[in-house]
Amino acid sequence: xxxxxxxxxxxxxxxxxxxxxxxxxxxxxxxxxxxxxxxxxxxxxxxxxxxxxxxxxxxxxxxxxxxxxxxxxxxxxxxxxxxxxxxxxxxxx
Numbered sequence: 001x002x003x004x005x006x007x008x009x010x011x012x013x014x015x016x017x018x019x020x021x022x023x024x025x026x027x028x029x030x031x032x033x034x035x036x037x038x039x040x041x042x043x044x045x046x047x048x049x050x051x052x053x054x055x056x057x058x059x060x061x062x063x064x065x066x067x068x069x070x071x072x073x074x075x076x077x078x079x080x081x082x083x084x085x086x087x088x089x090x091x092x093x
Contacts, residue, residue, distance in 0.1 A: 025077075
């Protein structure tokens with residue numbers, strides 16, 4: 001029971017220090033899913049032979065969006081983990 005209380009305290013402390021982390025992660029997820037949907041549409045256009053140079057550029061843009069959102073998500077996760085570890089270390093002092 002004490003371990004669960006400790007984890008809850010760490011989570012709440014981290015949330016107090018970075019209050020919009022969950023919202024940012026939701027936005028990253030929403031944009032990544034949007035980019036995946038766009039990439040699927042542009043890829044099917046290219047595979048069907050209806051695409052041109054503009055379609056290829058748009059596909060690359062969508063894939064870049066997915067890559068950027070994935071990188072931001074992972075960066076946010078690492079920062080959150082570091083923050084919880086720092087709080088844990090500070091609490092032990």
